[in-house]
């Protein structure tokens with residue numbers, strides 16, 4: 001395990017975070033943090049020089065305990081190649097009585113947010129099906145569950161109908177980073193509209209509860225700050241971000257249409273900027289760009305004058321919020337985000353400082369301090385963004401626990417490990 005896993009992780013009140021999730025609304029989402037970390041914060045490949053351990057024999061140390069559930073893939077540095085083996089044993093999942101075990105569909109489950117949601121739901125003992133077209137996601141994010149009797153992975157594009165018996169649908173499928181959703185704007189709109197229509201149709205047919213991951217982008221470039229859920233937004237309907245912003249707005253309209261007309265049981269999460277391990281390093285979003293640039297010793301690119309603001313939420317807080325919302329009785333839209341707001345210029349400096357801290361702790365020598373440089377501002381880039389999370393606090397009893405610093409440190413370690421293994 002990396003040193004991050006042994007160092008204390010403190011929450012906003014200075015309390016150690018040992019577990020994420022909670023028991024609320026009759027649904028227990030609590031999982032030990034080190035169990036989750038063992039699935040992402042670890043060297044992915046064993047070097048070829050290491051004799052593979054016999055996993056079944058014993059698990060004396062903490063490291064062994066988790067290595068039991070790791071891929072036994074072997075890395076050959078001379079040829080920069082990998083030999084994959086199947087897992088000998090899956091991570092333990094809770095044994096739930098059939099009355100508590102849910103059949104859960106996660107669309108976009110091979111993406112960044114989806115894969116963390118899948119980890120949590122699997123460890124909690126539910127039956128999980130992922131459908132994904134791998135546009136921005138990758139099979140490797142959930143490969144540690146492939147073959148598990150509670151898990152199924154289907155390559156499927158949500159613009160086409162899909163039939164399955166299930167109790168809950170988390171509908172995430174949609175690219176989320178501006179370069180990716182603008183790559184094929186028409187497809188993005190189609191995914192938002194047709195994909196949501198198909199998944200709502202499925203929810204109606206099988207009487208499943210439906211949750212859509214909407215976005216703070218429905219508020220556009222907001223004139224109200226921070227943004228509460230009853231703010232209707234300020235969106236350019238024909239700009240380069242419209243395929244995503246208007247796509248999510250119409251997806252929300254569809255969702256409430258199915259609720260009113262057909263009685264579908266719906267949940268709408270409006271997610272604010274979220275970051276964490278497994279974000280595609282080539283994703284183009286600010287957190288992954290800054291960390292990867294700083295780790296590689298490249299200039300960090302701030303767009304515009306860096307005075308625009310965002311507030312950043314760590315992935316485990318988001319997963320806690322999504323599960324709480326799904327199992328609650330709240331069918332109005334709910335903002336899920338962290339209120340700690342930074343200008344992008346300040347944020348670049350914070351990321352640089354944390355990357356340097358991690359490098360110093362690990363004895364990495366830097367040739368120079370990376371520069372922060374300025375690039376043109378993308379069209380329609382919102383000037384400010386911060387969630388008003390009063391509703392989430394009142395109805396879900398949910399508030400973010402992770403400080404941006406703690407989350408960033410963990411993400412830096414994740415990308416650093418990827419760099420060291422040669423996959424970044």
Ligand code: NAD
Nearest residue numbers: 108110111112113133134135136137157158173174271274
């Ligand atoms: P991501 O790009 O990592 O994941 C999206 C997943 O959906 C990928 O696995 C992708 O392959 C899949 N997908 C895309 N189009 C599809 C299609 N037509 N059919 C099937 N699968 C498809 O993005 P993410 O950050 O994990 O975002 C997940 C969800 O959360 C999205 O709906 C996004 O709009 C929402 N969201 C995320 C953030 C954030 O900061 N991460 C903020 C607001 C909203």
Ligand code: UDP
Nearest residue numbers: 178284285286287289301302303308344381
């Ligand atoms: N940004 C930046 N440098 C980058 C990537 C993004 O300065 O390398 C800025 C971007 O212009 C925006 C903010 O960071 O103001 C957040 O961008 P991101 O793409 O992560 O998400 P958004 O909130 O814009 O959807």
